[in-house]
Amino acid sequence: MILSIILALLCLSFLIFIHELGHYFMARRVGMRVETFAIGFGRPIYSWVRNGVKWQIGWLPFGGYVRIKGQETEEGGDPYEIPDGFFGKSPWDRIKVAFAGPFMNIAFALLIFGLLYALGGREKNFSEFTHKIGWVDPKSQLYQAGIRPGDEITAYGSSAYSGIKDHLYMPMTQGDEIQVLGNKVNYFKKEKEPFKLSVKTYPNPLASDKGILTSGIVDSAHYIIYNKIGDKENPLLTGSPLENSGLQYGDRILWADGEVIFSLRQLNKILNDDRVYLTIERQGKILHKRVPRVEVQELKLDPEIRDELSDWQHEANLKSLKLNMLYALPYNLNNEAVIEKELKFIDRDTEEEAFPRHPFSDSEAPLLVGDKIIAVNGERIRFSYELLKLLQERKVTIIAERDSKILVPTNYDQSDNDFDDRTEWSDLKKIANSIGLEAPIRSSGNLILLKTVAPKKRSEFLEVQEDFAAAIQEERQRIEKIEDPEKRAYALNRLENEENQLQLGIPNVQDRKVTYNPGPIELFKGIIGEIYRTLYALLSGNLSPKWMSGPVGIVQVVHEGFMVSLKEVLYWIGFISLNLGVINLLPIPVLDGGTIVFALYEMVSGKRIKPKTMEKLIIPFGILIIGFFIFLTYHDLARVFKNIFPE
Structure with a gap:
């Protein structure tokens, strides 16, 4: 990690070096006398003299400069009267010198993007x-x-x-x-x-x-693929619900409880929303529904319905549990599991959670009077007491895709089409429609119906997830030190909810890889567009400057690139170089763009800007830019420490 940070600093210093090198070579070419070439600011930690130029490396590696004769004159001196000085040359020569630094960064970025393209792009x-x-x-x-x-x-x-x-x-x-x-x-x-x-x-x-x-x-x-991590094994956690489900390396979790899965967040929602997957018969047709299971104590029950539930409890051999704590469906059923009517909830919020105004999908639509439940999570039933028994354990039905081609990267601009075309949706429909029937289809094409599994709470895996267990313990100790009782209670409740999250016990899942290799010009134009939109948002007030990265953030980005691959580092070097070049061309005094504007004014008007006037413009902007960098650095450090020590 320390090595990658050092390398990141060296990369940033190199970008500054080539920027200043552009100024240096152009200044020498037009006959200006270069006095100092510095990388970094502050007291030099190393310096030498070559061809009359003092070269030095400052102790602060962010930034750098080339000092040309005449840029800093004694009080009362006229910089325009110094023959080999910066202002002693024509406005056009000054424009060429000022533009040469940003040009070097822009040209270098294009070179890097071209190299990336020739290397085949990045794997993302x-x-x-x-x-x-x-x-x-x-x-x-x-x-x-x-x-x-x-x-x-x-x-x-x-x-x-x-x-x-x-x-x-x-x-x-x-x-x-x-x-x-x-x-x-x-x-x-x-x-x-x-x-x-x-x-x-x-x-x-x-x-x-x-x-x-x-x-x-x-x-x-994103894809949810269970596979080895490189050449290393990636075993399921001990006690994982998926241990005997039939899941294999290379399998993708494609479907769960009636829904095609598009992200881990969606899968987590299905695992934890306390619904049961039912197969029902409605007017001779077979349908599948995700129906809320709720504790009996949440429902308004008349004595007759309560007595019936009590009888089913006895038949299902659930006598060790209190009736009020049993899970049931919010419907009154006859003995053959046929819906007779919808039951009312005691609490309105619980009812809205069970039957939201905007359901996730059609499979969450309420059951109708006359619907006959014939299976729970794929397991056939005939009577309501069997239904009651099966409702007490949360289970999930999963269909996996098994195709070795999914492990081969696809081109990024074809990846969406590949997502649509690679899955035989008719095969998925065939398997899904058979769940809960007397002879369910276990496989079709490259799709596999796994054995029904019962998710477990995250806390049940603490013994085999030592890092998570330690993090939970540290978080609990931190929360207990919170003085405000309301904040402490809120934080403890949030931590408890996290521990109670149901999981499948897969330690690491992977997304499918794509090859990202746009042409260098396309990549160049895309970054230019980002820079434009960012600057526009800053000037319009739609974006706070605190979200921008300063020197620390830039080093962190390059450091993270080193942790991924050399190609990722190359991209970020090119990205930063292009940003450095474009930003330096902004028409702001102190920056190269400001120097170009001064020279253009002189060319158009034929009037020289007085040194005092130039100083009055440059000093305030210099202070503003230094303050801005301090501001960015503060927020960079705040983000770093927030990641290390989250609240």
Whole structure:
């Protein structure tokens, strides 16, 4: 880790070096006298003189400069009168010298992007580029409008969707309201219906900082693949519900309890929303529904229904449990598990949770009078007491995809089409429709129906997840030190909920890999577009400067690249070099762009800017830029420490 940080610092220093080298060579070419070439600021830790130029390395490695004769004159001196000085040369020569530094960074970025392209590009995750949505906040306007995981996003406003970062970037930069364009997708019918919605941005519910906004899309779709990690084994956790389910290395969890799975968040929702997967017969047709199971104490029961439940409890051999604590369906059934009527809830909030105004899918629609339940989680029943018994344990039905081709990277711009085409949706429908029948189909094509499993609480895996157990203990000790009783109770409740989350016991799942290799010009144009949108958002007030990265953040990004691959490092070096070049061309005094503006003014007007006037312009902007870098560094460090010591 220390080595990668040192390498990151060296990379940043190199980008500054080539920037200043551009100034140096052009200054020498037009006849200016270079006095000092410095990498870093502060007292030199090493220096030498070559060809009349003092070369030095400062103790602070962020930044650098080339000092040309005449740029700093004695009080009362006229820099325009120094023949081989910076201002002694023509405005055009000064423009060439000022532009040479940014040009070197821009040209170097193009060189890096070309090298990346020649090397075959980077290996990334499917989730980073897919247009498919992985999870939508249930409290969002998008969710209420019917947008769900698996649907596609094509644009935010007038900006075409380019990748996962847009879910964060666009809501942060486009104001209080954002337009979301995309397609509602029916995978089984292979149909897409365009949508266009304007929604309010709001604090991202998954972010600890309320300043991070979202449109409601909080995750991109990704594959859930169980496989080895490189050449290392990735065994299921001891006691994992999936141990004897039939799951194998290379399998992808494709479907669970009636829903195609597009993200871990969606799978987690299905595991923890306390619904049961039922096979029902309605007017001679077989249907499958996800129905809430609730504790008896949550329902308004007349004595007759309560007595009937008590009889079923006895027949199901559930006498060790109190009737009020048993799980039941919010329906009155006859003895043959036929729906007779819907039951009322005692608490309205519990009822709305069981039957939300905006259900996740059609499979959550309420049952109808006359529906006959014939299977629970694929297990056949004939009588209501059998139903009651099976309701007491949360189980989940899973279909996996088994295809070795899924482990082979696909091209990023074809990955969505591959996602649509690789799955035989007719095979999935065939297996899913047979669940709960007398002869269920266990496999079709490359799809496998796993054995029904019972998820376990996360706390049950503490003995085999030592890191998680230690983290839970540390968090509990930290919470107990909170003085405010309300905050302490809230934090403890949140921690308890985390421990009680139901899981399948897979230590690590993987996304499908894609090859990301756009042409160097395309990559160049994309980054230029990002820079433009960021600057526009900053100037319009839609983006707070605190979300930008300063020197510490830049080093951290390159450091993380070293932890991934050399190609990832190359990309970030090119990205930072291009940003450094473009930002230095901004028409701000102190920056190269300001120098170019001064020279252009002199060329057009024929008037020289007085040294005093130039000083009055440069000093305030210099102070502002130093203050801005201190501001960015503060927020960089705050983010680093927040990751190390989360609240």
